[in-house]
Amino acid sequence: MSPLLDVRGLRVDYPVRTGAFARRGLTIRAVDGVDLRIEPGETLGLVGESGCGKSTLGNAVLGIVRPTGGTVVFEGTDLAGLDANGLRRARRHMQMIFQDPYASLNPRMRVGESVGEPLLVRSLLRGSALRARVGSLLDLVGLDVSHMDRYPHEFSGGQRQRIGIARALALEPKLVVCDEPVSALDVSVRSQILNLLVDLQRRLGMAYLFISHDLSVVRHVSDRVAVMYLGRIVERAARDTLFARPLHPYTEALMSAIPLPDPRRQRSRPPIVLRGELPRPTEAPAGCPFHTRCPLVADVCRRVAPRLDEKAPGQFVSCHLRP
Numbered sequence: 001m002s003p004l005l006d007v008r009g010l011r012v013d014y015p016v017r018t019g020a021f022a023r024r025g026l027t028i029r030a031v032d033g034v035d036l037r038i039e040p041g042e043t044l045g046l047v048g049e050s051g052c053g054k055s056t057l058g059n060a061v062l063g064i065v066r067p068t069g070g071t072v073v074f075e076g077t078d079l080a081g082l083d084a085n086g087l088r089r090a091r092r093h094m095q096m097i098f099q100d101p102y103a104s105l106n107p108r109m110r111v112g113e114s115v116g117e118p119l120l121v122r123s124l125l126r127g128s129a130l131r132a133r134v135g136s137l138l139d140l141v142g143l144d145v146s147h148m149d150r151y152p153h154e155f156s157g158g159q160r161q162r163i164g165i166a167r168a169l170a171l172e173p174k175l176v177v178c179d180e181p182v183s184a185l186d187v188s189v190r191s192q193i194l195n196l197l198v199d200l201q202r203r204l205g206m207a208y209l210f211i212s213h214d215l216s217v218v219r220h221v222s223d224r225v226a227v228m229y230l231g232r233i234v235e236r237a238a239r240d241t242l243f244a245r246p247l248h249p250y251t252e253a254l255m256s257a258i259p260l261p262d263p264r265r266q267r268s269r270p271p272i273v274l275r276g277e278l279p280r281p282t283e284a285p286a287g288c289p290f291h292t293r294c295p296l297v298a299d300v301c302r303r304v305a306p307r308l309d310e311k312a313p314g315q316f317v318s319c320h321l322r323p
Contacts, residue, residue: 004207005038005175009070012060028281030056032231043208045222047215051278053231054211058177062094063087095168099180101160105152111163112148118170137166158189178210194220215258219243227251230289233308237315247317249294296321
């Protein structure tokens with residue numbers, strides 16, 4: 001079966017247009033040769049530190065950001081080669097749930113107008129049929145039909161995110177990019193939104209690209225997980241495989257930061273502390289991008305960039321030091 005989404009060699013560069021770096025013609029490589037696949041109905045979790053290129057990758061998949069190189073094939077069609085009209089038609093089946101529920105809704109539009117706008121813009125429904133569809137979408141995400149006549153400021157953050165989810169589902173997408181959908185919410189409502197997303201996927205059969213820096217969240221919702229560092233995928237595997245036996249040193253460091261529920265095991269587990277910060281985007285290191293912080297670094301790591309190879313069945317790792 002062909003994948004729903006097949007990304008090959010995706011690259012996104014941003015030229016530096018201000019400051020001292022602009023005179024040197026430097027570019028920021030936000031996404032650097034990423035390959036990934038998403039099957040119909042699957043959730044691929046994408047994790048990594050802030051600034052590693054996760055959101056840029058999600059935007060490039062949807063065509064919000066034009067890739068500098070590589071291909072984004074959705075249902076057999078390369079989106080990177082489409083013109084504006086072709087991309088608009090393809091985008092009907094690809095939607096996004098944004099990180100900030102307070103900024104993603106127009107404060108001057110009633111909730112019903114925001115949720116129904118995709119249907120209205122594409123001339124799919126109007127009048128009473130549109131209102132009925134909006135009501136069913138609000139009911140689907142756990143809101144009352146009467147809420148469609150209220151404004152966003154009258155809702156809590158969790159309710160606003162439900163509204164954003166309803167809007168994303170209006171066109172019955174096959175792929176939804178969830179860009180940190182619970183990071184701006186109170187801890188008390190995060191689990192409610194996550195469970196809602198899982199339930200909606202089971203009922204509607206859509207696929208998710210789930211972007212997050214929170215490994216516990218990714219573990220809860222994902223079928224497979226890709227770990228991203230400085231614009232590259234450094235490890236990719238099935239969720240249970242990755243959490244049981246991470247192979248890349250960066251993945252191991254991320255896992256060690258997750259607290260264990262057993263205090264004795266927590267005390268006996270030595271933490272892996274990474275030195276330093278992410279390198280500047282304009283000064284990406286040669287060789288392995290992680291070598292400046294890796295506790296296992298060898299000379300080859302400083303000179304040669306490792307490939308993403310299958311080191312164990314279904315587990316792909318970009319590391320010279322893993323057999």
